[in-house]
Amino acid sequence: MLLDVSSNFLLYLQTNLTVVTEFLLLGFQSSQLLRNLLFLLFLSVFVATICGNLLIIILVSITQNLHTPMYFFIAQLSISDILLSTNIVPNLLHVLLTNGGTVSFFDCMTQFYLFVCTEGFECLLLAVMSYDRYVAICNPLRYSSIMTNRFCVTSIIISWLMGNVISFTVTITSSKLNFCGSNIIDHFFCDLVPLLELSCSDTFSVHFEIFFLGVPSVMVPTSIIVLSYTYIVISVIRIPSSTGRQKAFSTCSSHLIVVSIFYWTLFNVYIFPKREQTWVSSKILSILYTVFTPFINPIIYSLRNKDIKKAVQQTLHKQISRNKY
Helix, strand or coil: CHHHHHHHHHHHHHHHCCECCEEEECCCCCCHHHHHHHHHHHHHHHHHHHHHHHHHHHHHHHCHHHCCHHHHHHHHHHHHHHHHHHHHHHHHHHHHHHCCEEEEHHHHHHHHHHHHHHHHHHHHHHHHHHHHHHHHHHCHHHHHHHCCHHHHHHHHHHHHHHHHHHHHHHHHHHHCCCEECCCEECCCCCCHHHHHHHECCCCHHHHHHHHHHHHHHHHHHHHHHHHHHHHHHHHHHCCCCHHHHHHHHHHHHHHHHHHHHHHHHHHHHHHCCCCCCCHHHHHHHHHHHHHHHHHHHHHHHHHCCHHHHHHHHHHHHHHHHHHHC
16 A cells, blocks of 8 residues: 555655746846846946957957966956856847846756856956966066966966866756756846756766865955065065055056955855845846956056056057058
8 A cells, every 4th residue: 555655755756846948047136127237237348358258369469468377367367257158148038138048957057067168267367367477476576487388388287177177066966856847036047046946856976066066166266365465565565655655556456356245245146145146136246257347357457457458549540550551
């Protein structure tokens, strides 16, 4: 009798639990007017993001004065920002226009993979950039011998490889979870937390991997950044002249602003989320680091950087001179 009940229950589960083959992204459930305004805003930001980051990549490539480790890393950051924006924003715009949109299981996992890869790479890249500023300020005489071309290229390759390995591992494990019943994701892209909440299988393995991989991908870079800027602040304070201190701080202020924005949103959403945090506030924070941070980064590095401004002026001057003749 007990076996019959158990078999009937299993049969009920198999016939009534629908395996999810696609997800429905709710996006921002609001009035048509508000969604149209958000569409125009995010479209404008997306176009500006692509143009601004492409401009930095081109300037670093063609301007001899910008062939330094710092600008090489800035160009890599721009590449990462372009990949992140093109992965998230076009689908976000579609979701806003249609008041929600479906995405296949494969496309969802692909988006999740690219998202984790670019975010993981940026965590490591910002740590390398902070080390670059530490060497420039604390060991200026040894800068050229430490920050060699080989070191810069190797550090970027390792950062991309680690970002891909972490992303591949988490994505494969997440894709093996069973998704049944509801397929509604109350978000505008395939993020980790809403995916785990939809799963009807044990998510312990995914949580364990996140904890295990979070140490090298988040905590180690954070420690490097904190240590680097601690030594930078100590070194700058020891500079006797106020002009010297201001000049030293100006060389790393742009990077510090980018780091603060990126890690503040990252820690608020994934590392230490507030208990009272709703899906609305989570979406807003996600908008900050997926849409606006890639837009802000080139502005910070261009408006606050004399070398970038000079490179823009020289490029425009050359272009005007060519058109005249």
